[in-house]
Amino acid sequence: MKQLKYSAVAIALISTLAACGGSGSDDSTPPPTDDKFEFAATEMITNLTDDVIISGYSTLAMKGEEMFLASQTLVANKTQANLLAAQEAWKAARQPWEQGESHIFGPVDSLSIDPHLDSWPLNTADLTGVLANNTGGFAADTIKGWNDDIQGFHTMEYLLFGDGVADNQKDVADLSISEAEYLMGLSEVFRDYTKTLDDAWKISHDGQAASKAYGELVKAPGTADNTFYASQVGVIQELVNGMIGIVDEVGNGKIADPFGTSAATADTSKVESQYSWNSLTDFSDNIIGVRNVYQGELTGASDKQGIIDFVKAGDESLALRVGSEIDDAIIKIQAINGSNNMPFRQAIADAEGRVRIQTAVDALSKLQASLESDVLPLLNKWKV
Numbered sequence: 001m002k003q004l005k006y007s008a009v010a011i012a013l014i015s016t017l018a019a020c021g022g023s024g025s026d027d028s029t030p031p032p033t034d035d036k037f038e039f040a041a042t043e044m045i046t047n048l049t050d051d052v053i054i055s056g057y058s059t060l061a062m063k064g065e066e067m068f069l070a071s072q073t074l075v076a077n078k079t080q081a082n083l084l085a086a087q088e089a090w091k092a093a094r095q096p097w098e099q100g101e102s103h104i105f106g107p108v109d110s111l112s113i114d115p116h117l118d119s120w121p122l123n124t125a126d127l128t129g130v131l132a133n134n135t136g137g138f139a140a141d142t143i144k145g146w147n148d149d150i151q152g153f154h155t156m157e158y159l160l161f162g163d164g165v166a167d168n169q170k171d172v173a174d175l176s177i178s179e180a181e182y183l184m185g186l187s188e189v190f191r192d193y194t195k196t197l198d199d200a201w202k203i204s205h206d207g208q209a210a211s212k213a214y215g216e217l218v219k220a221p222g223t224a225d226n227t228f229y230a231s232q233v234g235v236i237q238e239l240v241n242g243m244i245g246i247v248d249e250v251g252n253g254k255i256a257d258p259f260g261t262s263a264a265t266a267d268t269s270k271v272e273s274q275y276s277w278n279s280l281t282d283f284s285d286n287i288i289g290v291r292n293v294y295q296g297e298l299t300g301a302s303d304k305q306g307i308i309d310f311v312k313a314g315d316e317s318l319a320l321r322v323g324s325e326i327d328d329a330i331i332k333i334q335a336i337n338g339s340n341n342m343p344f345r346q347a348i349a350d351a352e353g354r355v356r357i358q359t360a361v362d363a364l365s366k367l368q369a370s371l372e373s374d375v376l377p378l379l380n381k382w383k384v
Contacts, residue, residue, distance in 0.1 A: 063093035064194030102289030107200030138185030164275035251364030
């Protein structure tokens with residue numbers, strides 16, 4: 001029995017060595033490495049939908065209502081104070097809209113809310129004709145049938161601030177009755193569209209009673225009745241592509257187009273929000289919107305999950321780097337105004353201003369490359 005016991009141990013050792021390749025094996029091929037990572041995305045997607053996207057659109061709808069009330073007050077009592085209040089209401093509505101451009105997908109696109117609210121450039125020739133033909137006010141339903149390039153933010157901006165060439169201050173005496181009445185009609189249309197957008201995310205994505213809210217579709221991908229998102233991969237891809245899209249638009253469109261190749265080719269007619277001199281605020285709000293999605297909360301709100309948590313699960317150093325690049329791009333955009341608070345429309349023709357603009361463009365290009373080349377490919381390494 002004793003001899004039999006030793007034989008069993010020997011057999012066990014031989015079996016173990018064989019399983020490990022044996023001491024005499026010449027197989028030097030390294031075992032395959034697993035570079036996949038795990039991440040539970042439900043909490044992040046729910047948070048981004050509710051606390052960033054829907055919260056932002058609800059604020060926009062509230063500011064739309066305030067814009068309408070401010071224009072009503074201005075028409076009823078045309079004073080300089082009421083004009084200034086309406087200007088501030090316009091700027092207040094501009095912020096959630098510009099920050100929301102970091103996730104400009106879904107109803108804002110399918111319901112054509114974007115062109116209704118933010119068409120650019122303004123068609124000043126048609127606007128002049130509309131104002132000249134005023135025969136008793138402007139009904140909201142009539143305005144909705146007109147072209148988008150005489151509606152929305154920038155038409156209201158022109159009426160409120162003037163042409164923006166020498167300054168962004170308008171005397172209420174220069175606001176004609178037709179301009180004031182058209183402003184009120186426009187702001188009513190504006191209010192209606194912002195509410196439609198908010199409702200689409202919270203009640204029905206297409207306005208039909210039987211349809212789900214778009215927010216519910218984003219939060220529940222892969223269900224039998226969800227024709228928009230087959231999986232959480234598609235949702236995260238949409239969110240990251242939204243961030244990439246606005247970084248590209250700011251750097252290569254909003255800034256680069258009017259910037260031109262030299263001071264001689266700079267073109268102020270291509271500057272968005274040129275009448276109010278709000279351009280740099282617009283641009284930085286666009287990238288603050290990117291930060292909201294990345295961090296998972298609106299500025300100043302409590303810390304919750306965002307895209308950064310997904311990136312951190314796959315590559316912690318990348319997560320920190322991208323966060324730093326977002327902050328740097330915001331700082332560089334805000335620095336374009338220099339020490340003398342120069343508006344963007346003047347900076348594109350100023351030698352030192354152009355240097356600061358190029359620095360901001362470089363920061364945006366760096367951020368865009370990281371999002372495209374490093375963050376988006378993480379979806380291929382995600383274990384789902």
